[in-house]
Amino acid sequence: MARDILIETKDGDLVRLRPMVPGDEDALRHAISQLSSHSRYLRFFNGAATLPDHVVRRLSDVDGTKHIAWAAIDENKENKPIIGAVHAQRSSQDEKRGDFSIGLLDAWHSKGLARLLIALLSAESSKAGFEELIADVLWENKKGRALMGAIGAKSMGSDGSTIQFRMVLDEVLAKLGDKHLSPAMDKVLAAIEDGDFFESAA
Template sequence: MDGLGISTHLGTGEAVYLRPIGRQDRAREVEIISRLSAHSRYLRFFTGAATVPDRVIDQLVNTDGYHHIAWGALELNAPGAPLMGVVHAIRRNETCEADLALAVLDAHHAKGLARLLMAAVVHQALAAGITRLSAETLHENGPARRLFKAIGGKAGSSGGLVITYGFDTATVAERLAAMDGGKPMDDLRGALERMQPLPKVA
C-alpha cells in the first residue's frame, strides 16, 4: 500500500488526495478530532471532549493494511494537507470481521467524502479477507444511519442510545458501486482496480 494515492477534485472544486493513513499521520488524526464540532465528536466518539486519550490515537494510527485498514481524505489546498475525513476498519483478532468507524469534518459534509472513503476501505477490506463489518452509531445520528442503510447495513442490537449495524462487505461494495459518485468516485475506482491483493500480515 505504500505510495498509493488518488488525487481528484470534489464537485465543489476542492482538491483532495485519498490514501491509506498510518503512524506518519498522528498529528493529522489529533487535528481532525480537535476540528470536529462538539456535536460531531459526540456522534463519533460518544463524547464531546476536544481531545481523546493517547492510547486511542495510538490505535487509530497503528495500521498495517490487514489487521487495521484506514483511509484518509487530505485537503491539498490547505496548509499541511489536513484530513477532511477518515475511515477505519479494525479486524477483530484473527477473524473475518472488522469494526468500522467513519468521521468527516462538519465543513465537508454532503460532498460525497463519506462514500469515497467507504469505497476505499471496503475495497481493501475485501482484498484482506474481511467479509463482515460492524459499526456503532447513536440513534440521533440520522446521516450515518441513512448511509449505513443505503449500503446494506442491518440494524442489530441497540444499547440504549447506541445502534449497531452489521454489514456484508461484498454487499457494501456492490451498493457503493451502484451509486453515482461522479468523477471523484470514477477516479477512485480506477485506482483501486489497479491494486493487487494484499498478503497476510503476521
C-alpha cells in the same frame, strides 16, 4: 505504485485519498481537535475537546492486516491536513469480522467523501480477509444512520441509544458501484477494479 487518488469534490475542492500510516498520529490528533463538540460526540460518543493519547495512537496504529484505514487530505491547504478518516479494525488476522468507524470534519460533510472512503476501505479490507464490518451508530445520528442505509448496511438491533449495523463488504461495494454517483466515485471504482492497486496490502 502509488496508492493514492486525487479527486475533486462537487464543489471543486481537491482532496487526496490515501492509506493512513502510523506517522499520521499528530495530524489525526489535530483533525479530531477541529471537530465540533457535537461531531466528536457522534463519532466517539464523547464530546471532550481532546481524546486520550492512547485512543489517538490506536487510531493511527495501522498495519494493513488487523487495522486498515484511509485518510482524506485537503490538497487546497499548504500543510495538507487530514480532514477525514475511515477505519476497519479486528483482533486478529484470522477474524473475518471487524469494527468500522468514520469521521469527517464538519465543513466536509455532504460532499460525498464518506462513500469514497468507505469504498476504498471495503475493497482493501476485503483483500486483507475481512468479510464484514460492524458499525455502532447513535440513534440521534440521523446522517450516520442514513449513510448506513445508503451503502446497504443492515441493522442488527439496538440497545436503546445506539443501533448496530452489519456491513457485508461485497454487498457494500456492489451497492456503491450500482449507479453513477459522481466522477470522483467513478475514479475510485476504476482504481479498485485495477487488480494491482491494493497489491501492497496483500
